[in-house]
Amino acid sequence: MAVNLTEPGPLLPVGGIRLGTAAAGVRAPDRDDLLLLACDAGTSVAALFTRNAFCAAPVTLCRQRLAERTAVHGLLINAGNANAGTGAAGLDAARQCAAAAETQLEGMVLPFSTGVIGEALPVARISSAVPRAAGNLRADGWLAAARAIMTTDTVPKGCSRQLEIGGRTVTITGIAKGAGMICPDMATMLAFVATDAAVSRSTLQRALAEAAADSFNAITVDGDTSTNDSLVLMATGASGAPALAPDSDDYARFLAALQAVCGTLAQAVVRDGEGATRFITVRVEQARDRDEARRVAYTLAHSPLFKTAAFAGDANWGRILAAVGRAPVDALDLSRVTIAIDDVPLVAAGEPHPDYSEAAGSAVFARAEFTVRIQLGRGRTAAEVYTCDFSYDYVRINAEYRS
Template identity: 50%
Template sequence: MPVNLVAPDPASLYPVPGITLGIGSAGIKKAGRKDVLVMRLADEAHVAGVFTKNRFCAAPVQICREHLAATTPRALVVNTGNANAGTGLEGRERALKVCAALADALGTQPENILPFSTGVILEPLPYEKILSAIPAAIENLAPANWAQAAEAIMTTDVVAKASSMQVAVAGHTITITGIAKGAGMIHPNMATMLGYVACDAKVAQPLLQQLVQHAADRSFNCITIDGDTSTNDSFMLIATGQTGVEISDADSADYLVLRDAITRLSQTLAQAIVRDGEGATKFMTVQVEGGRDETECKAVGYAIGRSPLVKTAFFASDPNLGRILAAIGYAGIDDLDVDKLDLYLDDVLVATHGSRNPAYREEDGQRVMNKAEILIRVLLNRGQVTSTVWTCDFSYDYVKINADYRS
């Protein structure tokens, strides 16, 4: 079961003026399930996004990049159950047919549609099923459908992921609401999942692109479940422009307030993905302190967070903590002086100056390992930079889920 994570209360999710959401059932993988989402945007809206760097990126990712560069999107469409990745030219053509059908139904152009897919790789997209679900999705377009939208984009997720908040900017109340999906094939190389965050401020697309990258680097680019970067990762930020707040200066106080709020909400969604990691029973925060730069801090954090030996030890609540030192050692910092390094497990000093703390007792480590949420602190003691990675353990269920994924 997910680690301290429950489905969002629909009443807690604020509608964002300028965006409506509709859900359809195409039966792509399972009959009767919600698996198609349409998001319709106001004419004033701007969209920015970051995508996977996997060279086998899916057809919808390729099309989204092209459409974003060429025009201003008016709608987004998401399907689950099929990733449309590893499908070549035919995959692109099928995704474009979905764009054309939705554009025709909404009275716009196909290049104004951004398509997204998630699910099984190397299988042809059953676009006919998606086309059949679009009319129902359009019929129930509504501003308050965020909770249903979060359910519609799930794959192996156990819990739907959504969050909402309001902040004061320039004397106005700005609404921010977002959804995300992801539970496996999670490792940062942009942002590793599907995520959609919307606000009702007015932000020009170039500045919005800067904002979405900032938020991704501090949220979805800080999570790892299994070390696998998906072919379909997409994180989209929408500014609908429906309030009297216009933000045009990245150095302004208003921009910083909005930027930090969107980053906080993105972190909530990113952490929810880890808490719902396939088979997860533990949620671990890996905080690397005293690095020379963020790159080396992240390298250490990822080395620990994706190590099968570390993750299985945490699942078993076995304080076999030398595995953490080993992961730090192969993180790729060639000039790391391990004799300066300290390691904490919550409040327990496990290793100091690169070796076992003489006062460390295994029962202290066991006490921490038995908890559902654990902080791992690594003090490199070679600089002033700190970086954080969130991860989870590996359980028997992770293997079962992925062994039977297509069943």
């Protein structure tokens, strides 16, 4: 069950974007599993993709098409089949599905897939469902879209924010899917965000990278980077607001709103982690640099021993200590290290804190959300990573994934 996560509130339409869903029967016959997103002419598109060497066919095709800098008219997303590990046939299948959507939108379409790896994409079923999705295109289709791209997710994930630029209201709305095979090496999972701000492609790509750094690149459920991870940001310019100039005050405010949307979506993925019962923030402070702080944070966030203790509500803080001690940090001076869980101190100056009690530690580990705070005493840089526990259900869900 998702940790303190419910269906999103109203998802605001974005001028120049329409969304339509349909049931293609990719894995289940009784649910929408295909999403067609249409964007107006002149829309800028930026994207980040997985760094997994066995990237899925649609990732390869999207990279190629975006490198050509051809105008993008829409996106086509299917759930239930990843079209990864499918070789040349998978690339051809991605092209065929995109072509079916291009017939409807009369322009280039980027394809995306999520689901089981190593199975052939059912091109005929998807292509035949595309016209139905096109017939359902509507500006307020965001929540239906979020549901259509779900796989093992239990809750659709979406978020909207608005701000004023040049006296015009600018909207940012995004959706995401993901609950397992979540570990950053780009973004993680699938996420699609749109705005009616006017932003050049280069500026949009910069904003996306900056927004992803502390959101989609700061989460982990299980340490597995997917073959299909994709994060897309579209800017239609339909608000009529002046174009954003890099390093301007308007850009800074836009970036803050975009970061809020991406942060909400990314944390929702962790809250809905497969079998998750705890949402855990790992904050590392006083590091020499950001990379060092993140290395320590991820060492703990990826530890199965820590994550299973968190599931049990067992305040076995020795697992935190061990993870910090084995993190790839040169010449760590233990006499400078301080560790706490929420307001309960565990370690001070490398020694067990005299005020710690098992009752206090257990009370924190029993919470649905808590923070592990680690101070290295080596510098002034901090970083946060968001993770969840490992439960019996995580094993069950993944053991039965193809059933």
